[in-house]
Amino acid sequence: MSQSQLTLVSHGLCPFVQRVAIMLLEKGVPFQRIEVDLKVRPDWFITLSPTGKVPLLKVQKGDEKANVLFESMAILQQAKAILVS
Ligand SMILES: N[C@@H](CCC(=O)N[C@@H](CS)C(=O)NCC(=O)O)C(=O)O
Secondary structure: OOOOEEEEEEOOOOHHHHHHHHHHHHHOOOOEEEEOOOOOOOHHHHHHOOOOOOOEEEEEOOOOOOEEEEOHHHHHHOHHHHHHO
16 A cells, blocks of 8 residues: 555546546545635645646655646556555
């Protein structure tokens, strides 16, 4: 099991977010979920997101700089690395 702390930056109505959430839930990986208002994007989200879109998956390993993954398909494809590392 991963020692990473995962944060899924989300919007409740987004199907792209849902497929990442489903993958994490199916794998039994704990994660925190943060909702953003896409009509009024907070500054931290604009800074973090290269596309301004959700989902984002923030992967925090200990004191290391967090990795931020974006694009739902890319997140799913990288799941193995996320879960094993
Ligand atoms: N290709 C992206 C699509 C993500 C996407 O379009 N997310 C929508 C919400 S469902 C979004 O953030 N829209 C905000 C915008 O386009 O400004 C993915 O698969 O992650």
